[in-house]
Amino acid sequence: MRINGRIPSLGIILSLAVLSAACSTTAPAAKGGTNAADGGKDLEPANLVVYSGSGDSPESWNERFGNPLKEKFPQYNIKYIQKQSNLGIKELLTSGETIDIYWDSIGGFASAVLDNGLEFDMTELMKKYNVDFSRMEKTVADSVKQISPDKIYGIPVFNNNMVLYYNKDLFDKFGVPYPKDGMTWNEAIQLGEKLTRSDGKQYVGLSSSQTHMLLMNQLSIPFIDQAKGTPNIFSNEKWRDYFNTVFVGPAKAPGYKEYMKAHKDAIPYRNEFLKDKDLAMFAWLSSIIFVFPEDFSAMNWDVVSLPTFDSLPGVGSQAYPTYFSVTSMSKQRDQAMKVIQYLISDEMQEKLSKKGVMPVSNSDAIKKVYGQESAFKDKNLKSAFYNKFAPIPYKSQYDNLLLTPYAKAVPPVILNGDYNTTFRSTEEDTAKKLADAKK
Known part of the structure; x- marks a missing residue:
């Protein structure tokens, strides 16, 4: 129906x-x-x-x-x-x-x-x-x-759900303790600051797959206002809280934004973690190791549970x-x-x-x-079950239409800090796309 x-x-x-x-x-x-x-x-x-x-x-x-x-x-x-x-x-x-x-x-x-x-x-x-x-x-x-x-x-x-992968070699290189199951986002951000450093090569401590983090967000925010049937990235204040913790928080470390600017204004992603090996921690799908088995086999890694919000202890991503x-x-x-x-x-x-x-x-x-x-x-795969699943919110058949525009809002919010302008323009643009799709 x-x-x-x-x-x-x-x-x-x-x-x-x-x-x-x-x-x-x-x-x-x-x-x-x-x-x-x-x-x-x-x-x-x-x-x-x-x-x-x-x-x-x-x-x-x-x-x-x-x-x-x-x-x-x-x-x-x-x-x-x-x-x-x-x-x-x-x-x-x-x-x-x-x-x-x-x-x-x-x-x-x-x-x-x-x-x-x-x-x-x-x-x-x-x-x-x-x-x-x-x-x-x-x-x-x-x-x-x-x-x-x-x-x-x-x-x-x-x-499937989200977990936090980490490059053990980078932690060993800089003498920083490994991440642990049960960390909060604040603890993970502080840990990431210790890994965002340069020894002639710039390293970054913490990043995530923004599309997956948005789709499976821990605050159970829907992409669309169910009553109005419209996008809500500007009108729902929870998105601001979510972006501020998951995306903006890690990027406050000195050198992080400069790294992004040197990488076409993008946040560190798959290649930076698997290929370049200059990203220490990456929040990603629990199943992703079986999508890129050769890449993971070529690096010294392990995994822990997804960091949690202070306001939602023990709650991980949505299923x-x-x-x-x-x-x-x-x-x-x-x-x-x-x-x-x-x-x-x-x-x-x-x-x-x-x-x-x-x-x-x-x-x-x-x-x-x-x-x-x-x-x-031999890896800490049980970490995938460490947290409870966040409730799955209202899902529209048009969510995929909004996912990419919502994800594209991440870099400008990090680099410019202007939530209002970025979120408002994203909501207006996606509202037009949504209206056209419904026709």
């Missing part, structure tokens, strides 16, 4: 009781395999097409999902189609291809499914196959109702779940649902967790094995 082009808010309608009733919380956990309720349909041959807006490679798909699914369901022929520059979802649908399972992260899922008519209410299938949302991390389970308050269009399969859905066009919905049922089973969640794919399960035993079979099992 969509209201005035917006996705209804979780806070308006959702209660745990409603969610639990919709998802049969009293039923046993899904374990995969044959279910008597389906009449043995999982034993029937099926040709299933899987597509994602993520752009994940076939190798990545097979490593995480394809190979385990082939082993579990040898009678299914599961074809994964990778998104490419000339093969987006619209091109795929125009070609006449049928998509049985669509998956994507919270940032792109709603717009892809709703805008292309792929939404299918999976409530009855979830009851039929005993899918139990109460066994998932709560904010992740709750987030499903943001897409529709009374229908279930996607099921969370894996998760960033990825949903899998049975589409409206699928003719093999039972078989597609069996696939998703298995992906969220304890068996598969444990396999994913061991590989370093953050599970959605709230089982401590499954979280405990996180990353144990990955190339980085």
